[in-house]
Amino acid sequence: MDNVQATVSLTETLCLEVRAPSCGIVIFGASGDLTARKLLPSLFSLFTRGLLPENFFVLGYARTPLGTDGFREQARKALREKFHPPDDELAEFCKLLHYLPGDYADAALYAELSRNLRKLDADYDAGGRLVFYLSTPPKVYDTVVARLADAGLLHEPDGGRGWRRVVVEKPFGHDLESARALDERLHRHLQERQIYRIDHYLGKETVQNVLMLRFANTVFEPVWNRHYVDHVQITAAEDIGIEHRAGYYDGTGLLRDMFQNHMLQLLCLVAMEPPAAFDADSLRDEKLKLLRSVRPLAADDVRKQVVRAQYTGGRIGDKDVAGYRQEKNIPDDSLTETLAAAEFFIDNWRWRGVPFYLRSGKRMHRRLTEIAVVFKRVPHSIFTPIAAPDLQPDMLVMNVQPHEGMALSLQAKQPGPKLCLGTLEMAMNYRDLFAGEQPDAYERLLLDIMLGDQTLFVRHDNVEMEWRILAPILDDWRKEDAEGHTGLKFYPAGSWGPPEVAELMTGNGRTWHNPPPGRRR
Numbered sequence: 249m250d251n252v253q254a255t256v257s258l259t260e261t262l263c264l265e266v267r268a269p270s271c272g273i274v275i276f277g278a279s280g281d282l283t284a285r286k287l288l289p290s291l292f293s294l295f296t297r298g299l300l301p302e303n304f305f306v307l308g309y310a311r312t313p314l315g316t317d318g319f320r321e322q323a324r325k326a327l328r329e330k331f332h333p334p335d336d337e338l339a340e341f342c343k344l345l346h347y348l349p350g351d352y353a354d355a356a357l358y359a360e361l362s363r364n365l366r367k368l369d370a371d372y373d374a375g376g377r378l379v380f381y382l383s384t385p386p387k388v389y390d391t392v393v394a395r396l397a398d399a400g401l402l403h404e405p406d407g408g409r410g411w412r413r414v415v416v417e418k419p420f421g422h423d424l425e426s427a428r429a430l431d432e433r434l435h436r437h438l439q440e441r442q443i444y445r446i447d448h449y450l451g452k453e454t455v456q457n458v459l460m461l462r463f464a465n466t467v468f469e470p471v472w473n474r475h476y477v478d479h480v481q482i483t484a485a486e487d488i489g490i491e492h493r494a495g496y497y498d499g500t501g502l503l504r505d506m507f508q509n510h511m512l513q514l515l516c517l518v519a520m521e522p523p524a525a526f527d528a529d530s531l532r533d534e535k536l537k538l539l540r541s542v543r544p545l546a547a548d549d550v551r552k553q554v555v556r557a558q559y560t561g562g563r564i565g566d567k568d569v570a571g572y573r574q575e576k577n578i579p580d581d582s583l584t585e586t587l588a589a590a591e592f593f594i595d596n597w598r599w600r601g602v603p604f605y606l607r608s609g610k611r612m613h614r615r616l617t618e619i620a621v622v623f624k625r626v627p628h629s630i631f632t633p634i635a636a637p638d639l640q641p642d643m644l645v646m647n648v649q650p651h652e653g654m655a656l657s658l659q660a661k662q663p664g665p666k667l668c669l670g671t672l673e674m675a676m677n678y679r680d681l682f683a684g685e686q687p688d689a690y691e692r693l694l695l696d697i698m699l700g701d702q703t704l705f706v707r708h709d710n711v712e713m714e715w716r717i718l719a720p721i722l723d724d725w726r727k728e729d730a731e732g733h734t735g736l737k738f739y740p741a742g743s744w745g746p747p748e749v750a751e752l753m754t755g756n757g758r759t760w761h762n763p764p765p766g767r768r769r
């Protein structure tokens with residue numbers, strides 16, 4: 249019965265899109281990896297879909313001594329590799345790109361930047377609207393924002409029509425204190441409505457769909473609570489290691505890299521109350537309420553409810569891979585965690601007593617990000633001799649990646665003269681349903697920045713609450729390590745983590761949903 253599939257199609261489509269107003273975007277760190285891998289491809293994709301503003305330009309700013317020609321050449325190369333576009337389309341797009349080399353701290357260069365922007369704004373008729381995208385190491389955020397302010401570039405001209413917006417990438421601080429300090433410094437020059445904190449998970453199609461599924465339907469809401477839900481699992485497993493990011497990753501670790509943002513945001517979407525409207529503040533108010541209801545962990549709970557681990561050498565698919573401590577530029581006694589799993593409780597009327605299990609790790613068995621809502625078993629079985637505990641619980645899986653879609657598994661009769669029950673899975677897959685590539689998360693997010701919609705961006709009080717939830721865990725780990733009795737566990741690359749991750753659940757008679765690689769759900 250496992251392969252029975254339902255037919256799904258989307259018939260009537262209601263769209264909320266409006267075109268973004270004319271503007272320009274300044275990318276700080278334009279010669280870097282994020283610009284080539286995400287920002288330029290997403291802007292190009294918006295361009296080919298006709299979703300960029302009518303008048304639009306990009307000004308790249310970085311220390312690398314490139315000229316506009318050099319920047320366009322880099323862009324052409326990256327876009328050709330990714331999209332194989334027709335030459336004339338690529339040429340049209342590249343005409344929008346410009347470049348200015350400069351040091352992030354050099355005040356004189358901001359004067360030059362200001363002159364360049366005045367000219368570009370006039371040439372492209374961009375209406376004095378500017379996005380400053382900080383694709384730089386976080387340690388220069390302060391400097392860039394302060395210099396922009398000193399050069400008068402954050403001042404919004406023309407009674408609010410010509411706006412200025414600043415985009416920052418995570419990490420938003422290293423802990424509660426540094427996150428607060430960063431915000432305080434940003435707020436010296438900017439209002440909260442001008443700050444766009446990116447959590448790229450919120451731009452993913454399937455993540456946005458959690459909201460549609462919950463709040464554009466009535467069928468799930470009556471069962472979305474402690475009366476019907478046994479527990480919820482949120483998994484973000486990666487098969488890749490730390491790649492070339494040793495400098496950032498070691499000492500940062502998985503909890504800060506994935507839990508502080510993506511994992512807690514997924515938790516918010518699946519567990520928060522319905523907002524009164526789909527707008528930035530209504531949504532972020534509800535998320536804040538939810539984050540505030542997450543039960544704080546005491547030091548004793550951390551030991552029982554949180555697992556941290558690091559990968560050792562192993563095998564992923566048909567490749568042998570090195571352990572974390574053998575990766576380039578990682579100390580051979582590093583205690584940085586590359587996997588974390590935790591059991592959280594939400595103390596409110598809807599969720600009291602329902603465990604939320606979160607796990608994320610590098611070099612795990614397969615790439616898989618999903619939210620699984622596991623329902624309670626039936627209270628009594630009428631199908632004797634099958635007892636109620638023998639019937640599998642129903643489960644709704646929202647698969648974020650790589651096989652974007654969702655599946656509802658139910659108990660059903662297997663066809664035949666005998667009375668046999670099995671699990672039937674009603675599944676839908678975005679790629680089957682909507683031909684072609686799914687838009688990258690950055691497309692949605694870039695568009696929203698230009699539209700001035702902060703719904704999918706993280707507000708400062710949400711960031712602060714996320715750090716508050718993690719603070720006891722980080723404190724306890726720091727203490728353990730300092731006292732020389734680290735609780736760090738180890739797992740072979742290519743596994744689902746050390747046994748303690750499974751034991752978080754088996755102690756309570758539950759198991760993780762671990763579909764094998766290649767399986768679409």
Ligand code: BG6
Binds near residue numbers: 486505506617
């Ligand atoms: C980033 C983390 O925010 O998300 C990376 O810094 C991680 O360590 C990445 O690999 C995962 O993103 P995605 O979109 O590939 O799931």
